[in-house]
Amino acid sequence: MFDYLIVGAGFAGSVLAERLAADNKKVLLIDRRSHIGGNAFDHYNSDGLLVHKYGPHIFHTNSREVYDYLGRFTAWRPYEHRVLASVDGMLVPIPINLNTINALYGMNLDATQVAGFLESKAEHRSPVRNSEDVVINKVGKDLYEKFFKGYTKKQWDLDPSELDASVAARIPTRSNRDDRYFADTYQGMPAEGYTKMFERMLDHPNIKVMLNTDYKEIVNQLRFRKIIYTGAVDYYFDYCYGKLPYRSLEFRFETKDKETAQATGTINFPNEHPYTRVTEFKYLTGQQHPKTTLVYEYPQAEGDPYYPVPRPENAELYKKYQQLADAATNVYFTGRLATYRYYNMDQVVAQSLSLFKKLRAAATETPLLNGSRNDVVSDLIQRKIQ
Numbered sequence: 001m002f003d004y005l006i007v008g009a010g011f012a013g014s015v016l017a018e019r020l021a022a023d024n025k026k027v028l029l030i031d032r033r034s035h036i037g038g039n040a041f042d043h044y045n046s047d048g049l050l051v052h053k054y055g056p057h058i059f060h061t062n063s064r065e066v067y068d069y070l071g072r073f074t075a076w077r078p079y080e081h082r083v084l085a086s087v088d089g090m091l092v093p094i095p096i097n098l099n100t101i102n103a104l105y106g107m108n109l110d111a112t113q114v115a116g117f118l119e120s121k122a123e124h125r126s127p128v129r130n131s132e133d134v135v136i137n138k139v140g141k142d143l144y145e146k147f148f149k150g151y152t153k154k155q156w157d158l159d160p161s162e163l164d165a166s167v168a169a170r171i172p173t174r175s176n177r178d179d180r181y182f183a184d185t186y187q188g189m190p191a192e193g194y195t196k197m198f199e200r201m202l203d204h205p206n207i208k209v210m211l212n213t214d215y216k217e218i219v220n221q222l223r224f225r226k227i228i229y230t231g232a233v234d235y236y237f238d239y240c241y242g243k244l245p246y247r248s249l250e251f252r253f254e255t256k257d258k259e260t261a262q263a264t265g266t267i268n269f270p271n272e273h274p275y276t277r278v279t280e281f282k283y284l285t286g287q288q289h290p291k292t293t294l295v296y297e298y299p300q301a302e303g304d305p306y307y308p309v310p311r312p313e314n315a316e317l318y319k320k321y322q323q324l325a326d327a328a329t330n331v332y333f334t335g336r337l338a339t340y341r342y343y344n345m346d347q348v349v350a351q352s353l354s355l356f357k358k359l360r361a362a363a364t365e366t367p368l369l370n371g372s373r374n375d376v377v378s379d380l381i382q383r384k385i386q
Helices: 011-022 064-070 098-105 111-121 131-156 194-201 215-221 281-285 312-327 345-361 373-385
Strands: 002-007 027-030 042-044 050-052 059-061 076-078 083-087 090-094 186-190 207-210 224-229 246-256 266-268 277-280 292-300 331-333
Touching: 002 011, 002 215, 011 027, 011 194, 011 207, 011 345, 042 194, 050 281, 050 292, 059 064, 059 345, 064 186, 064 345, 083 131, 090 098, 098 111, 111 131, 131 292, 186 194, 277 281, 281 292
Parallel strands: 002 027, 002 224, 027 207, 083 266, 224 331
Antiparallel strands: 042 050, 059 186, 076 186, 083 090, 246 292, 266 277, 277 292
16 A cells, blocks of 8 residues: 555656655655656666766756755766857857857957847847747847757747747847856756666655556556656546647767767757757766767657647647646646646756645545546546536
8 A cells, every 4th residue: 555656757756756755655656668767867878878868968956955955866966068059050159149149240249249239130029929029039030040940940840930939938148158058056967877866766665666567557456545647647637638739859879989079068950950959978977988979859749748839729728637637636746747848857856845845734644545546537527528
């Protein structure tokens, strides 16, 4: 018998499993994949290089609580991520900064002058309705087409004018020479990798882990008090309103017989190439090795769900599933897939720590659940659809 059945062994589920187990709760953690760690899973490839199976994951946060919490399970390797973009035959810093502008346009502007230059290029739009509006409003059409239009079209298979403004709003523009991709207070990488961190997090006698397991296949054979669900919310409710749209990625790995292959950790390819970016893992991990491994990212429609497609009609579809989730008893939905939101890793950890505090504050004895999941979900769906 378990106090909690947690579906999904990524950041959301693993943090909650650890916190609840430390609070003397019995936890069963289930994942359909063959490993813990979710999309942050890393491993050593056949050449002995540490790689991220699902693309690069760089940790950054402004939350001391999140940084210190994860620091219980890993030492941190200081690392500030830097990205170059292949534009007009040059590799220039992204996000756009003072050096980017000077290199592209053959100028020697200072911080004050570059702010004025960008202002002169900006085409002010009001209201700002979509991602195209955001970028052109900030830097004008030329930089929009060099850096954003092609990259966005590849990533989303949609023109930026068809995407919510929030997509482009995540990307800053700087008038100084700061070439760090992130500006957060705490930046680093788990010294021994993410998987080692997750292994320590889940090493508790109150946690049982089951991998290669779809929870729907066994849930009616289990006895537990509450569910924490971090999987896709539409799958939980049997796609009763249809599938929520996602974009996926194909990752192609290449190992080269040289110590390094790129000038920095990641290079973006916004225009002519079919892939969006290439990452060299040794920059991230700090590993010393005579060879190096890179990963090429090819956006695609089918595959694992990585990015919710931010369009108004998709938000409306999610609201229908959210109503079902809100009506569910003793089931808690958290994490990217369960809330149909793109969160950074630190945001997912913060969300899980917050949910744990709420669960602890509201702790009461809950009747055991078993053999009833299908009936409960079916009843919820029928009542809502009617």
